[in-house]
Amino acid sequence: MPRLNNPSPSPSRKREGNPTRQAAEASGRRGERLAGWWLRLKGWRILARRVRTPAGEVDLVAKKGNLVAFVEVKTRKTAAELDFAIDERRLARVAAAAEYLMPSYADPGDDIRVDVILIAPGTRPRHIENAWLP
Template sequence: MTAAAPRQRLTSHRRGLGGERLAALLLMVKGYRIVSRRYAALGGEIDLVAKRGRTIAFVEVKARRDLDDARVAITPDKRRRLARAARHWLSHNPWAVGMTLRFDAVFVAPRRLPRHLANVASLATD
């Protein structure tokens, strides 16, 4: 590992946290309430869990140099880990079981408006 690697990791981590804050703000402006942030379980992490009306959105936030890079960063393996974490979250939040559940994504890039895409993956991805 080079001396620059820890610095690069820290920079990426900070960019990701900033992207999550921006994504949460965008969702709140759209009428969502953030229920949970960075929920980690069973080898997966859900960046944001948001509620609007009778819908629960498990939101993956991708902050990249451009929006196209962000879109392709949600791989099938990432979707499986998200699905496992979402099912775990639901097992600990039974009030949400009867609601509409979906996976959303918010893509963030410098000097661009963040882009929210609803229903990008299925909960049954495992």
């Protein structure tokens, strides 16, 4: 098989070299850590972080009593941008991933929901409970 002289980088390698993408990734990870901290202060136990499935990724899986929340975390530079950070398509992806993950994290009889935590500098995290209702 002939070798290409200039093979194009894989999509993941393209993202790794982009400074803007790297900054966004770092900001997102900080937001996820803050969201986990926020949930723990509210009595939640963090079961998992950044869980990938064939259906999508869930940022946090948290449990409080018999309630398991699959949490999408969105971090933005300003509070005004938070109003546009989440949409139905993104929530549907998280819900699909949550369905895939339920057997791994939920016990029989547990209630399940999809939550969103919105984070911007200078504001308290905004926790939207039960954000997805199909």
